[in-house]
Amino acid sequence: MSRAEFVGWGIVGLVLCMFAIPWFLWGTETLVAGLPLWIWWHVGWMLLASLVFWVFTKRAWGIGIETDAGGIQTANGTESGLEERGDSP
Amino acid sequence: MTLSIQLGIIVGYLLFALVIGLVAYRMTERTAEDFYLASRTVGTVVLLFTTFATLLSAFTFFAGPNMAYAWGPEWILVMGLMDGIIFAILWYVIGYKQWLLGQRYDYVTLGEMLGDRFASRELRGLVAGVSLIWLFPYVMLQQVGAGTALEALTEGAVSYAAGAGLITLFMILYVVVAGFRGIAWTDTLQGAFMLVTTWIAFIWVLVAVGGLETATGTLQNSPATSEFLALGSANYTPQWMLSTAITIGFGVAMFPQVNQRFFVAGSKRVIKRSFALWPILCVLLFVPSFLLGVWAQGLGLEMGESGNILPVILSEYTAVWFAALVIAGAMAAMMSSSDSMLLSGSSYFTRDLYRPFVEADLSERREDLIARVGVVCFAVATFFASLYNPATLFELGDAAFGGFAQLALPVIVALYWRGTTRTGLIAGIVGSQVFYLSSLFVPVIPGAYAGWTAGVVGMLLGLALTVTVSWATTSVVEERRSRYFEGLSGD
Numbered sequence: 001m002s003r004a005e006f007v008g009w010g011i012v013g014l015v016l017c018m019f020a021i022p023w024f025l026w027g028t029e030t031l032v033a034g035l036p037l038w039i040w041w042h043v044g045w046m047l048l049a050s051l052v053f054w055v056f057t058k059r060a061w062g063i064g065i066e067t068d069a070g071g072i073q074t075a076n077g078t079e080s081g082l083e084e085r086g087d088s089p
Numbered sequence: 090m091t092l093s094i095q096l097g098i099i100v101g102y103l104l105f106a107l108v109i110g111l112v113a114y115r116m117t118e119r120t121a122e123d124f125y126l127a128s129r130t131v132g133t134v135v136l137l138f139t140t141f142a143t144l145l146s147a148f149t150f151f152a153g154p155n156m157a158y159a160w161g162p163e164w165i166l167v168m169g170l171m172d173g174i175i176f177a178i179l180w181y182v183i184g185y186k187q188w189l190l191g192q193r194y195d196y197v198t199l200g201e202m203l204g205d206r207f208a209s210r211e212l213r214g215l216v217a218g219v220s221l222i223w224l225f226p227y228v229m230l231q232q233v234g235a236g237t238a239l240e241a242l243t244e245g246a247v248s249y250a251a252g253a254g255l256i257t258l259f260m261i262l263y264v265v266v267a268g269f270r271g272i273a274w275t276d277t278l279q280g281a282f283m284l285v286t287t288w289i290a291f292i293w294v295l296v297a298v299g300g301l302e303t304a305t306g307t308l309q310n311s312p313a314t315s316e317f318l319a320l321g322s323a324n325y326t327p328q329w330m331l332s333t334a335i336t337i338g339f340g341v342a343m344f345p346q347v348n349q350r351f352f353v354a355g356s357k358r359v360i361k362r363s364f365a366l367w368p369i370l371c372v373l374l375f376v377p378s379f380l381l382g383v384w385a386q387g388l389g390l391e392m393g394e395s396g397n398i399l400p401v402i403l404s405e406y407t408a409v410w411f412a413a414l415v416i417a418g419a420m421a422a423m424m425s426s427s428d429s430m431l432l433s434g435s436s437y438f439t440r441d442l443y444r445p446f447v448e449a450d451l452s453e454r455r456e457d458l459i460a461r462v463g464v465v466c467f468a469v470a471t472f473f474a475s476l477y478n479p480a481t482l483f484e485l486g487d488a489a490f491g492g493f494a495q496l497a498l499p500v501i502v503a504l505y506w507r508g509t510t511r512t513g514l515i516a517g518i519v520g521s522q523v524f525y526l527s528s529l530f531v532p533v534i535p536g537a538y539a540g541w542t543a544g545v546v547g548m549l550l551g552l553a554l555t556v557t558v559s560w561a562t563t564s565v566v567e568e569r570r571s572r573y574f575e576g577l578s579g580d
Contacts, residue, residue, distance in 0.1 A: 020166065020169055020170040020173070021170055023164045026320050028319060031305065031318070036305075036320070039165060047150060047171055047368070049368040056365075056481075057362075065189065
């Protein structure tokens with residue numbers, strides 16, 4: 001994982017935090033379909049956040065945390081075993 | 090009629106939870122790791138909903154709508170930022186690293202993880218001690234809430250002390266038998282229940298009132314709410330919204346029952362899925378739940394004796410049985426949050442205080458037993474405190490999120506900066522805690538700084554102390570820095 005990617009994802013995270021509240025709509029009370037526009041912005045922003053998080057899990061998961069040296073061994077088996085476990089209550 | 094329905098639903102729920110607990114008990118191995126973490130085997134749906142229910146249950150049903158009722162719908166944005174985004178990012182930054190370390194070195198608590206890396210029993214005890222100072226009064230408040238609610242519900246037939254006592258007894262029984270696995274299963278049901286009933290309530294009220302535009306239209310016509318539709322107000326300043334979102338968002342990640350859930354995922358895939366779905370789940374709950382509170386204000390409903398607005402709007406616009414169902418569900422949710430807190434509180438006590446300082450040589454069976462005894466002691470102690478509900482404890486419980494938030498930045502520094510030293514970390518934790526506690530109890534220390542709360546200022550102080558003191562001191566020989574920085578890989 002390159003340094004540029006690491007910094008890039010950091011900026012993406014900050015932007016997600018910064019505009020969850022639409023500061024540029026401060027004081028406005030425009031209604032769209034019965035709700036203030038700023039609530040719709042927020043709903044859309046949260047959906048976008050989920051999408052961005054999903055892309056992150058596909059492309060950059062582990063960035064800044066996982067090191068390349070060696071796999072993680074657990075008492076329960078190898079990491080391929082880890083992927084298989086879970087998913088049932 | 091309402092009373093018997095509510096009591097019936099509550100009793101029915103308790104019995105149902107006990108059955109789940111017994112099933113979980115049969116599946117449980119007699120080890121502390123299984124009791125506290127279900128042996129790290131939790132799947133996506135359960136992880137998502139147990140975290141969701143633990144974080145949000147009673148708060149979303151009661152406090153959230155009350156807040157929106159009093160101040161306006163901006164609370165949706167504050168909670169969305171705090172839980173949907175800040176907490177999600179921390180779930181990766183703190184939670185994923187914690188999960189990897191836990192998988193590798195079998196950590197069960199935060200204090201254990203830090204104490205091991207810095208080779209310090211004192212640090213381990215400090216983290217657990219600080220956490221318990223905030224957790225204890227918070228659990229006590231839940232018991233106060235439950236006792237008061239039962240007394241109100243039965244119109245005094247069950248006294249406050251008896252109500253709180255009954256709830257405590259049930260909690261002990263449930264937690265001791267079911268352990269984490271059982272709690273996580275009931276959480277899952279509760280989270281789903283909460284989401285579904287909130288949406289039914291939302292649509293029901295909308296239909297009764299005459300649609301979204303009419304409901305919001307009432308806000309424009311009432312002087313009390315004419316300010317509600319414009320973003321921001323005298324209460325919702327940018328500083329206050331950000332301070333609240335940041336302190337609670339970071340605080341939640343350090344709350345023992347939430348932090349411990351970072352350890353439990355069965356696989357990396359489970360964490361990834363939960364992480365990506367999290368913001369959607371939050372917004373799905375917050376928008377309908379808080380809008381109900383806002384509309385109640387526009388429709389001119391009075392808060393009433395219960396001190397909660399959601400029951401009022403439900404009894405006004407929906408059927409009796411439905412309102413009763415939601416209220417009973419909310420009380421059940423409150424209890425299940427307390428169950429989780431009780432379990433993690435006892436794990437901090439037995440693993441990080443009892444074991445290192447009193448009895449170091451424990452067999453797995455014996456630790457499992459002591460873990461369950463710890464649950465009983467913790468619950469009984471908070472119960473007795475709740476009978477007196479002393480003002481100091483009340484204030485501590487009320488400020489708990491801010492108190493936990495003080496731990497977050499020193500912990501992140503320790504997880505990511507190789508230069509962190511034991512002395513630096515201890516200085517950061519102690520310094521920020523002393524400052525935050527003083528802002529609560531010492532009159533000369535103010536609670537706000539140019540609109541920013543003492544919680545945020547304390548967090549920055551903790552960060553500065555951890556970094557500067559680490560920089561000025563050298564690490565001790567026996568510290569195990571490599572544990573956090575080498576050989577960590579999920580692939």
